[in-house]
Amino acid sequence: MLNSVDADHTAQSGPPAARTRTRLSQDERRRQLLGIGLRMLVEKPIQDLSLDAVAAEAGISRGLLFHYFPTKTDYYDAVVGAALRRVLRNISPDPDVAADLALRQFVERFYAQVDRRREFYLALVFGSDAISIGGEGVESHRMTVAHRVVDAVGLEPATTPVVHGWTAYVEDRALLWSGTAAAERVPLADEVAHCCRALTALLAA
Template sequence: MAPKERRRQLVGIGLRKLVERPIHELSIDEVAQEAGISRGLLFHHFPNKTAFHDEVVAAAGRRVMRNTAPDEGLAPEPALEQFVRRYLAQIARRRDFYLALVFGRGAVALGGERVESLRTAIAQRTLGILGLDESALPVAHAWAAYAEDRALQWSGRPAGERARTEDEEVTHCVRALGALLGLEQSGPTD
């Protein structure tokens, strides 16, 4: 297998395993065994375990961004609503994966650069949807953390015990962003 293909294969295996367990519990030996290679060959493609884990986390972040992208050509308001809905659904569908991605422990740059870059990417996407410049990035970044927490809290309850429907939760998050950015909107944010 070509080196680029092998790296992609190994990261793909890591992503599948990340769904099952936090990144710090991701076994290099299991990944190598599933790929049909030796541990040493895995380290030929990645200099160390941390580099491998970091690449898996980066790929997971890219997957989140790809899965939450709104459809091309939508007007700002429907695009934002669609993005928030997809973000909420992504977290609800893969809650354990998302928790492992964002709150895992270990030598990998979790809680730092990779998580921060995911939230920044979400904030930048939000600004792009709304056609706002980078001066609003701190507010959009804070909102991204807020929306993430709302989604984790909402998805952590059984469907019958959730205080809000998915539509209500999406509307709340969209209105909260509007309030934070000082955009005109109708209705309460709670």
């Protein structure tokens, strides 16, 4: 009977008596769908994520997915936002450390993030211009990173535009470094020192 079917459930195959249903709250379902998207984003650019595949893995219909994210772009943007927040957590320096150490930690962790998940980072940042990747979303992320560096290093707020440009420079160098064969790479310590000196020079200009 139609009125006996839940709007949001996962049904397992088998005779009626053996079927089980799992109901999730709206927040739980959204987190589940975002988690699936993040996992898929490791392997492919955001625009290649199949909403049918996401819904199937979650055990819901494609139509029900749109109950939680009204459009495909809404879902893609939510996945990208979650991924960028994860990156930000991974690259942030420890709280309450000296300014020079905070700066080194940021650069080291940025390089480590890009090196460990290079394809993921490329898919995240350069996946598509149609949504917030490579555009407003990434620029907002870079600005958030810049503010985090300014606060951690104890710089004046007026330096934020300079730090913002520097974070893009660090990103470019990290991508080039991670794309180089390990045996041919400049030592990470040298890269970190170079990036730190570059910021000092920019701030002194």
